[in-house]
Amino acid sequence: MKLFNLPEAAKFSTDKPCRELLFDSPNLRVLTFNFEPGQELPVHSHNADSEVALLILEGEGVFTGGAEEFPAKPGTLQIMPS
Amino acid sequence: MKLFNLPEAAKFSTDKPCRELLFDSPNLRVLTFNFEPGQELPVHSHNADSEVALLILEGEGVFTGGAEEFPAKPGTLQIMPS
Structure with missing residues (x-):
């Protein structure tokens, strides 16, 4: 463990x-x-065999990709498809 | 996404x-x-094919198992082997 x-x-x-x-x-x-x-x-892509999960722990920011923006703050969880 | x-x-x-x-x-x-x-x-085991990762987001507590105890607080990450 x-x-x-x-x-x-x-x-x-x-x-x-x-x-x-x-x-x-x-x-x-x-x-x-x-x-x-x-x-x-920078905006990028992942070369992963599975989903990529991203969790914000502290601070504030913005997820961006293309024309859309999403707020990123503590407890925001983003799961990107594989 | x-x-x-x-x-x-x-x-x-x-x-x-x-x-x-x-x-x-x-x-x-x-x-x-x-x-x-x-x-x-309660103390339990996981029947998972992979590791189990556990992350504390808010609050405080204790991980326990057998004789040992570990503090659990925001940002504590526990990874249990598969």
């Missing part, structure tokens, strides 16, 4: 969003992304 | 922890558990 304290483990970088791989197995991959104010990830 | 607002969707019950299946596919199943103060889930 693995236990993480995400707020304590959070790392930030002034250069770009800080991406960290916490767990990786054939069935489950867990990553964290930490953003300084104003940082963003 | 599916978008959930977990705090807004949270349901509670005075009878027992409120379990809700948000998403289910061959590769990903997402459930929420909402606890009223004092409610608990």
Whole structure:
């Protein structure tokens, strides 16, 4: 059993969003992304064999893709199809 | 793409922890558990083909199993082996 304290483990970088791989197995991959104010990830696609679930823990932002925007705030869960 | 607002969707019950299946596919199943103060889930095992990841969003509690206890608070992530 693995236990993480995400707020304590959070790392930030002034250069770009800080991406960290916490767990990786054939069935489950867990990553964290930490953003300084104003940082963003460009619109991108995932090359995954399964759905990608994204959960906002702290802060506020915007999901964007094409013409649509969706608010991202604590407890927002986005599930992208495989 | 599916978008959930977990705090807004949270349901509670005075009878027992409120379990809700948000998403289910061959590769990903997402459930929420909402606890009223004092409610608990008994020690149990999972019959899953993959790891089970559990993330605390709000509130405080304790993970227990056997002789050990671990604090559960916002941002605590527990990953149980398959």
